[in-house]
Amino acid sequence: MIIHIVAGGPIENIPDLSQYNLEDVRWVGVDRGLLYILKNGIKPTVGLGDFDSVSKEELAWMQQQCKYIDISPAEKDETDNELALSWSLSQNPSIIRIFGATGGRLDHELMNFQLLYKGIKEKIFIEVIDHKNRLTMLSPGTYSFNRTNCYKYISFLPFTNEVKGITLKGFKYPLTNHEISWGTTLCVSNEILEESGTFSFTDGIVIMVKSKD
CATH class of the missing domain: 3.40.50.10240 (Thiamin pyrophosphokinase, catalytic domain)
Structure with a gap:
């Protein structure tokens, strides 16, 4: 349901x-x-x-x-x-x-x-x-996203003070085992370049926003 x-x-x-x-x-x-x-x-x-x-x-x-x-x-x-x-x-x-x-x-x-x-x-x-937007909250894990023309931009914002172990694959701006904290904009306005991309992290809580132009 x-x-x-x-x-x-x-x-x-x-x-x-x-x-x-x-x-x-x-x-x-x-x-x-x-x-x-x-x-x-x-x-x-x-x-x-x-x-x-x-x-x-x-x-x-x-x-x-x-x-x-x-x-x-x-x-x-x-x-x-x-x-x-x-x-x-x-x-x-x-x-x-x-x-x-x-x-x-x-x-x-x-x-x-x-x-x-x-x-x-x-x-x-x-x-x-x-x-213009779809917004959700994610707990640690691995997530896959298909590229779509409808929502070109995807951003990952820290909800907790720190988010650790961030890895982005298939994105315009990839990362490997990175860390973000409140007040940083590193993971804002990214794009999926391949047919699909994966986002993973090991600790913290993330707000994910998919956006149109």
Whole structure:
């Protein structure tokens, strides 16, 4: 099972959701994200959040269209997106993709990136997707990537203070057993030159970003 979460970020940053509306996907609408889902003709599994970014008329319409809406208080310890991610993790999915999590308030955007760490702890692949980027968090291991014209650039950023044993093969800028730390940009804006490339590291946690021009 795959879960797609749509948060209430700026709609211009959200890609065409129809291309992700697969048979085995369950959709979760977060606050105004539920409105985005419904207006795209997608049937949501659940709506979550305090819904403080929609009008009373919009909320009433959504309640008619979505059978399960859980309205939380505005004053709470978790953000709406964290509530949605916790609910999604409790369903034991194989993959979680999050849309509408970038381009709005910077504090929420940065927190959404940090929420990816929950995937590391639960060993579930979580990915943030917008109209230009795909972002995920990686634990130590070896990863293979095919070259694609859609996402030309790939960057590896340290989430922990240090990331050790970095090796890049098949990339424009290869590395062997290298180390990066906070404040270094060595592994930003790389490109895969061959049909595929491999990235590996032995210690730390990495944020990986695939980007379009």
